[in-house]
Amino acid sequence: MQLPIYLDHNATTPCDPEVLEAMLPFFVEQFGNASSKHHPYGWLAEDAVEHAREQTALLIGAKPTEIYFTSGATEAINLGIRGIMLAKERPAGKNHIVTVATEHAAVLDTVKALEQEGFTATYLPVKKDGLVDLNEVAAALTEKTALLSVMTANNETGVVQPLQEIGELARKRGVLYMTDAVQAVGKIPIKVTDMPVDLLALSAHKFYGPKGIGALYVRKGKPTFALFPLLTGGGHERGLRSGTLNVPGIVGLGKACEVAGRLIDNETRRLSNLRDTLESAILKLPGTQVNGNLQRRLPHVTNISFDGVPAKEWLIALNQKIAVSSGSACSSITERASHVLRAMGISEERGQASVRFGLGRSTTEADIAIAVQHISSTLQKLQRNPV
Numbered sequence: 517m518q519l520p521i522y523l524d525h526n527a528t529t530p531c532d533p534e535v536l537e538a539m540l541p542f543f544v545e546q547f548g549n550a551s552s553k554h555h556p557y558g559w560l561a562e563d564a565v566e567h568a569r570e571q572t573a574l575l576i577g578a579k580p581t582e583i584y585f586t587s588g589a590t591e592a593i594n595l596g597i598r599g600i601m602l603a604k605e606r607p608a609g610k611n612h613i614v615t616v617a618t619e620h621a622a623v624l625d626t627v628k629a630l631e632q633e634g635f636t637a638t639y640l641p642v643k644k645d646g647l648v649d650l651n652e653v654a655a656a657l658t659e660k661t662a663l664l665s666v667m668t669a670n671n672e673t674g675v676v677q678p679l680q681e682i683g684e685l686a687r688k689r690g691v692l693y694m695t696d697a698v699q700a701v702g703k704i705p706i707k708v709t710d711m712p713v714d715l716l717a718l719s720a721h722k723f724y725g726p727k728g729i730g731a732l733y734v735r736k737g738k739p740t741f742a743l744f745p746l747l748t749g750g751g752h753e754r755g756l757r758s759g760t761l762n763v764p765g766i767v768g769l770g771k772a773c774e775v776a777g778r779l780i781d782n783e784t785r786r787l788s789n790l791r792d793t794l795e796s797a798i799l800k801l802p803g804t805q806v807n808g809n810l811q812r813r814l815p816h817v818t819n820i821s822f823d824g825v826p827a828k829e830w831l832i833a834l835n836q837k838i839a840v841s842s843g844s845a846c847s848s849i850t851e852r853a854s855h856v857l858r859a860m861g862i863s864e865e866r867g868q869a870s871v872r873f874g875l876g877r878s879t880t881e882a883d884i885a886i887a888v889q890h891i892s893s894t895l896q897k898l899q900r901n902p903v
């Protein structure tokens with residue numbers, strides 16, 4: 517089968533060959549359990565895990581002791597949110613969570629589940645460009661608020677929130693601040709040393725590492741109480757995440773962090789140029805519009821809506837040559853406009869015919885030229901009443 521050109525790097529990325537190579541010894545020869553203290557099998561695995569912890573910490577400017585490995589960002593986010601809200605020593609009366617309407621389901625559904633358990637929540641709206649209004653953030657934080665969760669970069673539009681200002685508002689109010697940085701880590705510089713962020717979630721498969729591994733960063737001394745662990749068991753990861761460590765996955769995450777740190781500057785420049793080429797070519801076509809703030813966004817992403825095309829046929833036809841999606845994987849199943857675009861005030865029809873283009877390390881100039889050609893001819897075939 518001739519596979520389409522992959523322009524869906526926000527959904528997942530291929531594993532970097534260097535990452536795979538680093539992982540391989542830990543399946544067969546160095547297969548030890550990192551918790552085995554009495555023989556070299558265990559020591560080798562533990563050394564590899566601690567090296568990966570350093571690599572991960574280095575990429576985001578954290579200390580290795582602030583990194584907790586999880587099965588991915590969904591788990592890291594659950595651990596952060598539930599870990600704080602269900603903590604035994606959480607200050608009494610602080611039972612309120614503030615988040616944003618355009619967050620990933622991992623955050624929204626976790627907060628909703630906690631509402632069912634008696635916690636209260638505020639879902640902040642966003643402006644037309646996808647950014648939160650800082651006045652709304654300030655107004656939502658009360659003396660009851662325990663946690664504010666605002667993502668770094670949106671997975672559908674690439675819009676990057678003003679973390680610095682948001683974090684400062686949280687600090688002033690004594691509210692813990694968590695950010696889902698899955699789409700940003702390895703793509704734009706993220707240094708927790710410079711950011712008033714207390715917890716941060718990341719996932720290896722979004723930046724050329726393997727699937728099923730991620731991490732939660734927890735600032736040392738910031739939650740003044742121990743987070744509530746989701747899993748009970750052997751007390752791995754300093755009691756926060758029980759379960760035998762996924763050594764090959766952790767090694768892969770560490771390597772992916774190292775490689776990303778090396779490539780980030782060049783890739784940012786290269787991909788933003790390719791993205792701009794793609795975007796400006798598409799914007800010449802009738803009825804097209806970019807969704808989201810044009811300045812504050814990831815270098816490799818553009819979300820574009822197309823007027824007057826039947827959404828379902830449009831995406832099927834596009835995917836014959838380019839692998840793209842309209843918003844996140846879940847919203848393409850329900851065929852409703854994504855919650856992100858709707859929160860930005862985009863109409864149902866326009867939202868359904870929106871396409872997220874996510875470029876990546878393998879994307880070439882030739883790919884972009886083919887994509888533009890294909891989009892343009894497909895649009896000519898399907899567009900009814902271009903405005």
Ligand SMILES: *Cc1c(COP(=O)(O)O)cnc(C)c1O
Nearest residue numbers: 588589590620622671696698719
């Ligand atoms: C992919 C993604 C997640 C979930 O990460 P997994 O590691 O796949 O569980 C969470 N948030 C955002 C913004 C994502 O893009």
